[in-house]
Amino acid sequence: MALNAAAVADAVRAVGVRCELIGDGSVEVIGATHDSRAVEHGSMFACLRGAAFDGHTFADSAVAAGASALLVDHELTGATGATQLVVDDTRIAVGPAAAAVYGHPSDALVTVGITGTNGKTTTAQLVATILDDVGHRTGVIGTLHGPRTTPEAADLQQTLAGFVTDGNTAAVMEVSSHALALHRVDGTTFDVVAFTNFGQDHLDLHETVEEYFRAKSMLFDRSFAPIAVVNVDDPHGRVLADVLTDRTGDDSMRVVEISVDEVTDVAVEAGRHSYRWRGHDVDVPIGGDFNVANSLAALTIAAELGIDLDAAVAGVARLSTVPGRFERVESAAADRRGISVVVDYAHTPDGLEQLLMSARRVVGPDHRVIVTFGCGGDRDRDKRPAMGDVSSRLADRTIVTSDNPRTEDPARIIDDVLSGVGEEYRSSTTSNPDRRAAIAEALDVAERGDIVLIAGKGHEATQDLGDVVIDFDDRRVAMALLDADAPLAEERTHTS
Incomplete structure (x- = not known):
């Protein structure tokens, strides 16, 4: 799919981000990237600022490589020669811009987002197994599938678009705190988002536990999804569920609380765990009693997606080993x-x-x-x-x-x-x-x-x-x- 630069600017403005178009708004934009080495003819190059690099310094090389548009936080003068979309913060704008360029691919997929300190990977694999088992072709984005748990925004939208092109009908995504703080999932919509648990990690980026939790909580906004599945056995999950329940109006989400108190007859071995839930005998071929909460989250997500419980339980029973997780x-x-x-x-x-x-x-x-x-x-x-x-x-x-x-x-x-x-x-x-x-x-x-x-x-x-x-x-x-x-x-x- 190709949009002209003016349409990309309109998509950015539609989410409340100021965007000034400088240059020819009719030029076609056929892709998006933040990496000047990945620019192809007709790409939009997003000039992101990071700890070590400023993408604006690579604008000329991106244009030389064929970029038709630049996403910048100030007007660039000199030999750039490309249409410029000037915004206040390129990180906030790049997700919606890239989503528009790639045709809003998450809208074409059954999409699940999972965040939390631990358990994201296992829960994602369980959900993907269930979806595949009921006839979906599911793409998974997470720790096992790339150098970053959640890719940068332009890469994420390109990956989702690739899923659609390849015939996938569903996507399950691990959403990291880095991704949320750095707006990597902006422009993505989910059918269900889930919270597994919260613990100490990534304070090198977030500095305080409070900021780390705030980043995790950013996923639970109606702009991302209508339904939140939250593990309330975790104290931070309990707080999150309470806050979400108190919301009203356009910000409200339907909150589905999960707790291991829902299950009975729990048995855990090194290579499997089992329990009874909602009248079903659940048997999952992965050990560790902490995985009871993960499989419960996966089953609940499946139920919220409208999947028959018999099919969901059969799906988790067919899980292959999750690499490096118990x-x-x-x-x-x-x-x-x-x-x-x-x-x-x-x-x-x-x-x-x-x-x-x-x-x-x-x-x-x-x-x-x-x-x-x-x-x-x-x-x-x-x-x-x-x-x-x-x-x-x-x-x-x-x-x-x-x-x-x-x-x-x-x-x-x-x-x-x-x-x-x-x-x-x-x-x-x-x-x-x-x-x-x-x-x-x-x-x-x-x-x-x-x-x-x-x-x-x-x-x-x-x-x-x-x-x-x-x-x-x-x-x-x-x-x-x-x-x-x-x-x-x-x-x-x-x-x-």
Whole structure:
């Protein structure tokens, strides 16, 4: 679909954003991008301002590459030679502009948006499985599908348009706090939006917990969706539901509260969980009792989309493994030893706490929970001691290691984590900056009935060491170590 520049300007004005058109409004705009390297003939180039770059400095190169229009926050003079759409803030304008350029693709799809600190990926995969199972062709946007959980606005609209072109009829999207704060989903409409939970994360961007929650809450506006599914077991979810319920008029949304109190007969194992809900027996092939809330959210979203409950329950039962989310490492060597090995993306204090508590319920009081994890570099330092505290209290053995240190010294990150460990837990907490060696140590000390948790990186297949990125997949590493250890003792019994 192609619009002329004047029509794009009108679309921006239609959402209440000032837009001055300078130049030829009749020129066609056939695409949108914020990356000057991705400009094609007829593209609108959005000059976004970031922490390291100002897109306005690339305007001339974008025009040289074929851009027919520029989205700018001030008039550019000189050799630009393209129509300019001048707005006060290009980040606020680019979503609606790109949505118009691509024909408002979210309107053509059954679209679900999911936000929260933890559980977005699993819930999104569950919803997508249900939608596919009832005949939709579903595109998924999230942590498992690109470098950003939620793409930049122009990329997002192009992706949604691609879904439509490819014959998809539905889209499920993880919506990050970054995306909301930076207006990446502006211009997108959803049939249902959902809130999973809230915990400490991303304070390097949001600075305070209050600002982080405010960013998450931005998704729950009638301009995005008519229906909100909210987990009220979470204290912030309870507050959000109450605020939304109090709204009236044009700002009102229908609020559907969910709570694990709705379910009965809950059973959780390392590789599955089950319960009874609304007269249906639900069986989901993924472990972790925190996933009860995630599957409940997915089922409730499906119900709000008008999907038959029998079909929704059948859909979640056919879920394939969600990569790096309470993912059991399938190993004959582990089975012979009688140990469970689980890889999980838990990288926040709340996420790690839920992971450890779930593992404890799987193994019971007579066996041990052993965990190795690290914290990412160049990210929120405040959560590191909190994660050390949580792990040392809730695990029987903790081995702190390196995650993605990026440009930071791994030893400094580990020290930050260890600073949160209380004196009484020091003897059961060790460290090893070599992640492979740390995983090997965790597997080596595990005995029959124990569970080994490898946390923090989940589905990631590389490790960012700052000056180099190496291949490193926790699942593959654990499998290789277990296979190498297979000829050793078939059974190790915990006697301490």
